Amino acid sequence: MLKPDQVALILLAAGRSRRFNDGDKLAEPFLDKPLAYHVVTALEPVHFCARIAVVSDTELDFAALGYDVVENPDPSLGQARSLCLGVARAKALGAEAVLVALADMPRVTAAHIRRMMDAADGPATIVASSDGTQPMPPALFGKDMFDTLLKLEGDQGARDLIRRGRHVIAPPAELVDIDTQEDLRELRELYGLRTDGLPELPPALVIRDEARRSD
Template sequence: MLTPENTALVLLAAGRSRRFEGDKLSEPFLDKPLAYHVVTALAKIPFLTRIAVVSDTRLDFAALGYQVEENPDPSRGQARSLCHGVSVAKQAGAEAVLVALADMPRVTAAHVYRMFDAADGAETIVASSDGVQPRPPALFGKGMFDDLLDLDGDEGARQLIRHGHHVVTSPAELVDVDTRADLEELRHLYGLETDGK
C-alpha cells in the first residue's frame, strides 16, 4: 500500500521559463512567490522526504524542508529534472514518488490524498486530469522508477501518465503558469490588478 509516509515528494522547479521571460517562480502571487503556493498546499502531508530540483533560483526551498538538488543543465528538458529527483528518492528508500510542478499554484492536499486512494502498489501510475488531458501532479510506484530514469527531453513522463489511472479534478486546480498572460489571468481571477506593487 502506498502512503505519503513511504513516498518522496519531487518538486520540479528547474524550468527555464522561456515563454515567461523572467524568474517565473519568484514572481509574487497573493502573499508569496508563485512556487511557494504548492509548497504550502502540500506542507502538512507527511511525505518520507521532500526533494526540490532547481536551477539558478533565489528561492530557499531548503528553509521549507526540502532537500535541494541542482539540475546543472535544464536545457536538456524536464525529464532530466525528473531523473534527478527520482534518483534521490530511490536512494532514500522511497516506495513511490509524487511529482509536482512548482508553477501549479492551485493544487490542493485533498486532491493529492485522492491520488493515494487510487494507487495500487509498485506499478502505480496515477495522474491528475481536468477530464480531458492527464497531467501532474502524478504518482509513480517504485516499479516505475527505471522507466522514469530512462526518460529524456521535454516530454517528461507524459507518455507514461497517459496509460495510468486518472483522478479528475477541476481545471482551475490544475492551472499551470507558463506565460505572463497566464499569471495575469490568475491574478484577475483573485481580483488582483497587479501583485506586489
C-alpha cells in the first residue's frame, strides 16, 4: 500500500495529436473546461507529494493549476520521452513512486487511483488500470522501477511493464482515451451535447430560431 503523499503524479500532456487531425486536442472544449482539465479536476482530492505535467506546444496553463511543468522539446521521440522527463523530475523531488496519467483520459476518478495505491506492494510495485480485457494507464510505479522507466524509448512507453504488473479493474467508461475527433464526438453525445458547451434547444425554440433567421 502506498500513501498519496509518497507518490508524484505525472500527467503526460505532450502528445502530437496526430490521429486527432487538427488543433490542440487537449484544449478542445468538453462540458465546462478544456478536455485535459477534467483529469486535473478529478485528481485534485488526491494529496500527491508533487504534480508534474509534461507538455509540448499547448496553450493550456498547467502551472496555474499547481503543476510543476516540464517541457518536452521533441515529442516526435514518442511517449517514452515524456515519461522519462516526468520520472526524472519525480526522482529529483524524492518521490517514492509515480502515478502516470494521460491528459486525454477525461473520466478517470480519484476513487480508482486510491484503489491502485491500495494494491501497491513495495518499491518495485507496478500497478496498472484495466478495463477487464487489457492493462492501460493510469499506472503506478514504485521507485525501484524508476531507472527502468528512464531507459524506455519510442511510442510504446511502459506498455510491456504494465502487462506484467498487478491490474486494478475500472468500468471501461472511466478509462476512455480520446485519440480521434470521432472519440470526442462520441463522448459528447454520451452527455447529450449537440455542440459542446451549448445546451440542447427544445424543438419549439429551434423552429422559432430558424424562422427568425429566414426572415
